[in-house]
Amino acid sequence: MKLYKLIVIILALPLLLVILFSCEKETLEPYEFAGDVSYSSDIIPIFESKCIGCHAGNREPNLITGEAYESLRSGNYLTPADESALLFSGMTADDHPVKPSEEEKQKILKWIKDGAPEN
Numbered sequence: 001m002k003l004y005k006l007i008v009i010i011l012a013l014p015l016l017l018v019i020l021f022s023c024e025k026e027t028l029e030p031y032e033f034a035g036d037v038s039y040s041s042d043i044i045p046i047f048e049s050k051c052i053g054c055h056a057g058n059r060e061p062n063l064i065t066g067e068a069y070e071s072l073r074s075g076n077y078l079t080p081a082d083e084s085a086l087l088f089s090g091m092t093a094d095d096h097p098v099k100p101s102e103e104e105k106q107k108i109l110k111w112i113k114d115g116a117p118e119n
C-alpha cells in the first residue's frame, strides 16, 4: 500500500510541473517581446496598416503618420509606461472593433514600456 502511494506521487509530480510551467508561460507571453522596438520601423507600420482606416483625425487618437506621435503625447495615451496606458488598453478593449495581432500588441506594449521614444 505504501509503495503504491509512492508510485502515484512519483508519477504525478512531473505532470504537476508541466501544468505549472505551461500556465506560467501563458500569462507571461503578452508581455514579452524579444528585441528592440523602434517607433519609425515597428510602430508606424502597424498604425498605417491596421489603424488609420478609422483613426485618421476624425477619431481620437489621430494615428496618421507625421501627426500620431504628437497626438498620442498630448492626449496622454502613452502613460503610465505599462499595459494600462490608454493606447494599449483602448486598442485591446473588448468593445474595440479591431483586434491587433499578438505580435502587434507585444511591439506596442514594449514600445510603451520603453518610454515610447520617437526613434
Ligand code: HEC
Residues within 6 Å of the ligand: 046, 047, 050, 051, 052, 053, 054, 055, 059, 060, 061, 077, 086, 087, 088, 089, 090, 091, 093, 095, 096, 097, 098, 100
Ligand atoms: C474599424 C475601425 C477601427 C480601427 C481599424 C481601429 N480602431 Fe481604435 N477605435 C475605434 C472606435 C469606434 C473606437 C471607440 C470605441 C471604443 O472605445 O471601443 C476606438 C477607440 C480606440 C482607442 C481608445 C480611444 C480613447 O480615447 O478612449 C484607442 C487607443 C484605439 N482605438 C487605438 C487603435 C489602434 C492602435 C488601432 C490599430 C491597431 C485601432 N484603434 C484601429 C475604431 C477603430
